[in-house]
Amino acid sequence: xxxxxxxxxxxxxxxxxxxxxxxxxxxxxxxxxxxxxxxxxxxxxxxxxxxxxxxxxxxxxxxxxxxxxxxxxxxxxxxxxxxxxxxxxxxxxxxxxxxxxxxxxxxxxxxxxxxxxxxxxxxxxxxxxxxxxxxxxxxxxxxxxxxxxxxxxxxxxxxxxxxxxxxxxxxxxxxxxxxxxxxxxxxxxxxxxxxxxxxxxxxxxxxxxxxxxxxxxxxxxxxxxxxxxxxxxxxxxxxxxxxxxxxxxxxxxxxxxxxxxxxxxxxxxxxxxxxxxxxxxxxxxxxxxxxxxxxxxxxxxxxxxxxxxxxxxxxxxxxxxxxxxxxxxxxxxxxxxxxxxxxxxxxxxxxxxxxxxxxxxxxxxxxxxxxxxxxxxxxxxxxxxxxxxxxxxxxxxxxxxxxxxxxxxxxxxxxxxxxxxxxxxxxxxxxxxxxxxxxxxxxxxxxxxxxxxxxxxxxxxxxxxxxxxxxxxxxxxxxxxxxxxxxxxxxxxxxxxxxxxxxxxxxxxxxxxxxxxxxxxxxxxxxxxxxxxxxxxxxxxxxxxxxxxxxxxxxxxxxxxxxxxxxxxxxxxxxxxxxxxxxxxxxxxxxxxxxxxxxxxxxxxxxxxxxxxxxxxxxxxxxxxxxxxxxxxxxxxxxxxxxxxxxxxxxxxxxxxxxxxxxxxxxxxxxxxxxxxxxxxxxxxxxxxxxxxxxxxxxxxxxxxxxxxxxxxxxxxxxxxxxxxxxxxxxxxxxxxxxxxxxxxxxxxxxxxxxxxxxxxxxxxxxxxxxxxxxxxxxxxxxxxxxxxxxxxxxxxxxxxxxxxxxxxxxxxxxxxxxxxxxxxxxxxxxxxxxxxxxx
Amino acid sequence: xxxxxxxxxxxxxxxxxxxxxxxxxxxxxxxxxxxxxxxxxxxxxxxxxxxxxxxxxxxxxxxxxxxxxxxxxxxxxxxxxxxxxxxxxxxxxxxxxxxxxxxxxxxxxxxxxxxxxxxxxxxxxxxxxxxxxxx
Numbered sequence: 017x018x019x020x021x022x023x024x025x026x027x028x029x030x031x032x033x034x035x036x037x038x039x040x041x042x043x044x045x046x047x048x049x050x051x052x053x054x055x056x057x058x059x060x061x062x063x064x065x066x067x068x069x070x071x072x073x074x075x076x077x078x079x080x081x082x083x084x085x086x087x088x089x090x091x092x093x094x095x096x097x098x099x100x101x102x103x104x105x106x107x108x109x110x111x112x113x114x115x116x117x118x119x120x121x122x123x124x125x126x127x128x129x130x131x132x133x134x135x136x137x138x139x140x141x142x143x144x145x146x147x148x149x150x151x152x153x154x155x156x157x158x159x160x161x162x163x164x165x166x167x168x169x170x171x172x173x174x175x176x177x178x179x180x181x182x183x184x185x186x187x188x189x190x191x192x193x194x195x196x197x198x199x200x201x202x203x204x205x206x207x208x209x210x211x212x213x214x215x216x217x218x219x220x221x222x223x224x225x226x227x228x229x230x231x232x233x234x235x236x237x238x239x240x241x242x243x244x245x246x247x248x249x250x251x252x253x254x255x256x257x258x259x260x261x262x263x264x265x266x267x268x269x270x271x272x273x274x275x276x277x278x279x280x281x282x283x284x285x286x287x288x289x290x291x292x293x294x295x296x297x298x299x300x301x302x303x304x305x306x307x308x309x310x311x312x313x314x315x316x317x318x319x320x321x322x323x324x325x326x327x328x329x330x331x332x333x334x335x336x337x338x339x340x341x342x343x344x345x346x347x348x349x350x351x352x353x354x355x356x357x358x359x360x361x362x363x364x365x366x367x368x369x370x371x372x373x374x375x376x377x378x379x380x381x382x383x384x385x386x387x388x389x390x391x392x393x394x395x396x397x398x399x400x401x402x403x404x405x406x407x408x409x410x411x412x413x414x415x416x417x418x419x420x421x422x423x424x425x426x427x428x429x430x431x432x433x434x435x436x437x438x439x440x441x442x443x444x445x446x447x448x449x450x451x452x453x454x455x456x457x458x459x460x461x462x463x464x465x466x467x468x469x470x471x472x473x474x475x476x477x478x479x480x481x482x483x484x485x486x487x488x489x490x491x492x493x494x495x496x497x498x499x500x501x502x503x504x505x506x507x508x509x510x511x512x513x514x515x516x517x518x519x520x521x522x523x524x525x526x527x528x529x530x531x532x533x534x535x536x537x538x539x540x541x542x543x544x545x546x547x548x549x550x551x552x553x554x555x556x557x558x559x560x561x562x563x564x565x566x567x568x569x570x571x572x573x574x575x576x577x578x579x580x581x582x583x584x585x586x587x588x589x590x591x592x593x594x595x596x597x598x599x600x601x602x603x604x605x606x607x608x609x610x611x612x613x614x615x616x617x618x619x620x621x622x623x624x625x626x627x628x629x630x631x632x633x634x635x636x637x638x639x640x641x642x643x644x645x646x647x648x649x650x651x652x653x654x655x656x657x658x659x660x661x662x663x664x665x666x667x668x669x670x671x672x673x674x675x676x677x678x679x680x681x682x683x684x685x686x687x688x689x690x691x692x693x694x695x696x697x698x699x700x701x702x703x704x705x706x707x708x709x710x711x712x713x714x715x716x717x718x719x720x721x722x723x724x725x726x727x728x729x730x731x732x733x734x735x736x737x738x739x740x741x742x743x744x745x746x747x748x749x750x751x752x753x754x755x756x757x758x759x760x761x762x763x764x765x766x767x768x769x770x771x772x773x774x775x776x777x778x779x780x781x782x783x784x785x786x787x788x789x790x791x792x793x794x795x796x797x798x799x800x801x802x803x804x805x806x807x808x809x810x811x812x813x814x815x816x817x818x819x820x821x822x823x824x825x826x827x828x829x830x831x832x833x834x835x836x837x838x839x840x841x842x843x844x845x846x847x848x849x850x851x852x853x854x855x856x
Numbered sequence: 857x858x859x860x861x862x863x864x865x866x867x868x869x870x871x872x873x874x875x876x877x878x879x880x881x882x883x884x885x886x887x888x889x890x891x892x893x894x895x896x897x898x899x900x901x902x903x904x905x906x907x908x909x910x911x912x913x914x915x916x917x918x919x920x921x922x923x924x925x926x927x928x929x930x931x932x933x934x935x936x937x938x939x940x941x942x943x944x945x946x947x948x949x950x951x952x953x954x955x956x957x958x959x960x961x962x963x964x965x966x967x968x969x970x971x972x973x974x975x976x977x978x979x980x981x982x983x984x985x986x987x988x989x990x991x
Contacts, residue, residue: 035926038955042904042922066921073927 017044020063026071028078029378082386089387097391100352103744104395104441107348109402110737111341112434116407117334119429120422121327127253128322129193133287135296136325138317139304140281144207144268147185156291156299161188162267164281165258169527169709171238172225178524178709179221181239182260183267189216191286192256198222199233199248207265212272214265215244219252221261239264240273241527256326257282274526274678284322293321333730334410336806340495340737343488345441347741350485353445354748356388357478381451388446389439396438403434413729448477478752482785483792486829489745490796493825495803496738498817502807503731506724512657513563514598518716519690520562521697524679528708534613536676539704544590546700547684550693555685557593560677561585563657564719574621574641574668576634582625584666585659586643588677594654596683597716602626604635604652611671617648618674622656624666639668660723681712690715742829746836753785753840761847769849778841785837786830793830797822879962882935885970888928891918893937893959893967900941902954903929929957937963 020043024036043063050059090097125131141147141162151160163184170179182188186207194201197219205211215237217226226232236243244264255261266272267281287296297319304316324331367380411422523543525531530539540558547556571583591607594600602623611618619639626634638647648670658664672680682701686693698713714722757764764777804817885893888910895901895909907925910918920928932938941956959967981987 031927031930034930038903039922039926041954042907042925045904062919062921066923070921070923070927074923074930077931 017047023064023067026067028075029376029382030078031074033376033379078382079386082383083390085383086387086390090391096355099747100355100391101395101398103348103351103740104392105398105402106740107341107345107399108392108396108434108437108441109399110406111338111345111437112399112403112430113406113410114334114337114341115433116403116427116430117330117410118338119427119433121331121334122323123429124427126323126326128256130286131323132321133289134192134322135285135287135293135319136322137283137285137300137319138281139283139300139319140317141185141283144185154288156288156296157285158288159187159191159286160283161185161191161285162281162283163188163257164267164270165260166273167524168240168262168273169238169524170225170262171527171707172235177225178711179261180259181262181264181273182257183264183270183273185267186265188263188265188284189250191284194251194254196248197251198230199246201248202263202265207268209269209272212265212269213242213244214247215239216248216250216263217246218250218255218261218263220255222249238527241531242273274531337730337733339806340492340734340803343492344737344741345437347485347488347492347744349441349445350481350488351744351748352388352391352441353448353481354478354751356384356445357448357481385443385446389442392438392442392446396434399438400431400434403430409729413726478755479788482749482752483788483795485745485748486789486792486833487796487799489741489829490793490822490825491799491803492734492738492741493829494797494800494817494822495807496735497821497825498804498807499731499734501821503727506661506727509658509661511563511661511720512599512655513716515564515716515720517686517688517690518597519684519686519693519697519713520681520716520719521694521701521710521713522562522679522681523701523708523710525708526678528705530705530708531678534676536678537613537673539708540590540672540676540680543682543701543704546704547682547697550684550686550696550700552687552693553684553697554687555592555596556682557596558590558672558680558682559593559597560588560672560680561659562681562683562719563597563659564716564723571665572641572643574625574639574666576625577638577640577647580625582666584622584624584641584668586641586675587667587669588672588675588680589669590672593683596685597657598685599657600655602653602655604650606652607669607671607673609673612673615674617644617646618651618671619648620652620654620669621650622654622667622669624656625668626653641668644670661720662727683716690717742832745829746832749785749789749833750836750840753781753837754843756781756784757841757843764844765847765849765851768847774844774847778838778844781841781844782834782837786834789830789833793826797826800825879966879969882937882966883970883973885966886928888918888920888924889932889937890967890970892928892932893963893970896938896957896959897964897967900956900958902956904954906957932963933957936960937966 017040021036021040024032024039027036046059047056050056126134128134135157141150141160147160147162151157154160161184163182165180165182167178168181170177170181184202184207186202186204189196189201196216199216201216202214203211206214217232217237222228222232226235232246233248235246237246238244239262250263264273287293300319301316318325370380371377525536525539530536544556544558547553571585573581574584575581589607591609591611594606601620604620607618607620621634621639634650634653637650639650640647654669656664657667682697684690684693684697694713694715698710702708702710767777768774800817800822807817891910891913892906895906895913901909903922903925907920907922910920929938933940937960938957939960941958978987
């Protein structure tokens, strides 16, 4: 009987109060009438089934009624409700959006066989034999494969296209456990130079270029001019590594497919069943240490799980963003709790009357919780739209490395996260007002009380909320200011060139009939001439490594004849390149058409070299480097040009005629808007030879914007959320201050009546609001310096969160908050002491 | 008595119409509700008596659980099909006070309308196939 009574408590409040007694009595009657253990057992079973059916039904009924009431309540306070819902929607939405990135990169497992046992290392495997030796002798690796990736020209008939190609060892697919959609993958001996004329194409490429034709198997395609036979098609969605469209087994036969720029080699491995990732890393490093005892540990190649390598810096950045969003969410929650608390206070009279009419505490609590959960769920639905949008935004700025890591909101885990966050926040700020309400004053007092008269509990809760809000806001503000400063510094960086009025367009001659034997220069000269003929173009040049184009650069040790050494990037340029891009010659001369293949080797160095030597004395000196066969004479010194705003390297320039590169970016300085020249420049170059792919026609400004896109995105995000949290905090503080006044109207009226000055009262009220804020500020400043350590993950070359920044964030918040509170206290001036006294 | 006569005519005509649509909104009635209304049609009853009466009438086929019973009572009270009469002791059981329910006018009309609806259905079936006395 006791058990049954206890079970009856599971009914929603209203039904329980109405019918718990008759239900219990009826059960007692039936229990008495049931004779024997069997009958009683059946009675129990029936009763349990009945409860299981009717409790949810009653819950649905009552929450429907509560919801209708909640909708009426909220409609009366439309503005506050809209504000609360949008704040929550934004906070929940962006948190969910960022979580979808974390989910895709760090939680969702990779679409490979047993992905948890895959590791990745930058350790370079030089030969096939070395790879097999390593695999066979390794105590921790079951299998090893190597790959490198590059953009290459793909042609079959007619026009060429640029595709992303991965050159792999033959065991690449087997290691990952990838089965072909069609045909077969590489055989073990196919990474030998004699057998490597084969390729596996991606599903997307197969569909787009070959219309999904199964007869493609056995067909021949040209990659950088080398004929390869298609032997298989990869399964749909497989594009590892780095959105690869085509795989060749030529990793150990690098010269086979001519390549542009430096080659980045990666090694992947599968751990033996008994080995853990940590053990394997320890043994790997110990092995390296034995081999290179003098090298510091930091210079060893990295060793990570494949998952964390693929998540890369985005994984870290999204974790930082997730942490920041947790702060924003907390602030939004505190704000909604404010809102509900002041409403609770306003509604105390209503609640008291309902209580007097027979509504129990449980019933009112249930109503309040329903109201807050409804508010959050509405916010969560709106938040999902925000989440979808923010996930798309993040993927446009920081796309995932392979398509299996696509960020999406429509994922069970992400949706679950959103619902959990919504319910948690709803309960969090729903329970507080409900709990305070249930401790409200005796009914009779409340009915008579002024609306808004506060009890101690509500007041203390508000003070705590202010402190929490102030603390979180300071952390975010300090972060925002720091990010803003870092970004401004990036923007203000002198790139050493002028980005305005410059159009750029790239070509690659690899695999074309212009490759080799000095034929490149003939093509480049014709292309430059055709660009020079475009009306409005006043300077044209060419370069193989354009600044602001993200490339893998190679550094070489460069020695001056004096013995001074410097690490620098070799860059091939044409005459007039410096003029076209606006890089200033400090000393000496530019390259000219006279610097030909057979003339004296010459070089122009960037001003970093002048750090060691007097700039004027560099001219005429000789430089030697492993990159050059013969020493070259320095004929000029040029201002340093940065490869990216936060990336500076010394350069030594060589005439393209003496070191013809296989690919080049043409730079044209034009009159007027360079956008208008892009199409014509591309067409002119295409006309030189339609077989040569022309790509990346962009203005230099656009390239700069692209280089700045990532830092700009993170900075904007943090600034927006810093500002947003400041706004929320101000609204909260204003609300608290005005609430404090309305709660104490009577007392203030009496004080004014007995001669207190309103200004003094205002100061007293201000102090009351600012005191808890100061406590929050102190905690916030402490937290902000912690945050600074993580901001590095968002924007490299970041400045630390220093004391002045923290102080100015705290000051900014304190001043604006004081202004808000002061404005709120203006109501004191309007309080008429007589009416306050009359209320007595 | 100086109001125009049309007013009354309009009022008289519209009155049963709204009532009928109001009643129709309840149809078809859930069988348990119909049974409860029928049982209450014979007089006031408290919850447990209602349950036993329905059990008796249906030969044990409709055995309402207490939760379902009071759930229906709660809903019917809100809909105005039944009303609480008062609390008084049950003469048959003991002298504990119990809550009694009675059928309202609306409840009676709704039950009648349901019966008419069922009769129409039965007639239709009879017309189509002819019905044996028992199966």
